[in-house]
Amino acid sequence: RYNYDSSTYNQRWEMHQAFQRMKFVGGGRSLSLLDLIAGSPYMAQYWRWNGATIGRDCCLFPSGAYPYMLEPCLCTIGDRSVIDAAGLTCHLNTQGNFELVPVVCAEHTTMRIMSRIQMGGRMERGSMLLERSLLMTGEVVEADSIWYGQPAVPVMYLGVPNTGRHDQMSYMPNDYSNSIV
Structure with missing residues (x-):
């Protein structure tokens, strides 16, 4: 827990937010510094420099994001993962009591x-969170599933027949041996 009156974390977080708000205006569109490197290997390196644990061959925010990662030091992203204009939120602020849990x-x-993904959320190997979805605090997206x-x-499990699962869920074989992403 990081209370506003006894922790410097909140001040560092505000500085991080200020950096993300710096904008370049041109051609009728404003771009942040991070928008210029979105989706490139430089984006992954930027977040590593800010404390995130990021695997190799990741594609981060190719379509941009607002906001970008708020607590990069609490985010872990594995090899060959894609985070596209999505939010990883590791905090909860309840009446001035600031709580942080890794994602x-x-x-x-x-x-x-x-x-x-809200604080404490976890996505296992090969899982996918579809557009406009919200993974609640502490939930786990099972391996090879789509939520x-x-x-x-x-809504779907990959590589696992529907034995013991809902009949409405689909089944697709999953093989990572030839995966390029």
Whole structure:
């Protein structure tokens, strides 16, 4: 817990936010410094420099994001993952009591546009969070599954027949051996 009156974390967080608000205006569009490197290997390196644990061959924010990662030092993203205009939120502020819990996206995970993970959320290997979905505090997206909704629920399992699962859920074989992402 990081209370506003006894922790410097909140001041550092405000400085991080100010850096993200710096804009270049031209051609009728304003761009932040991070928009200029969105989706490139430089974006992953930027977040590593800010304390995030990021695996190799990741594609971060190719469509931009607002806001970008708020607490990069508490975010872990595995190899070959894609985070596209999505939110990783590691904090909860309740009546001035600031609580932080890490967020983990394992390898081969995908967060689609406008999806969100709240504090303590975890995505296991090969999982996907679809557009406009919200993973609630402390929830786990199971390996090789696709989740959708607010709050997010599983809609498909990859590589696992429907034994013991809902009949409405789909099945698709999943093989990472030839994966390029």
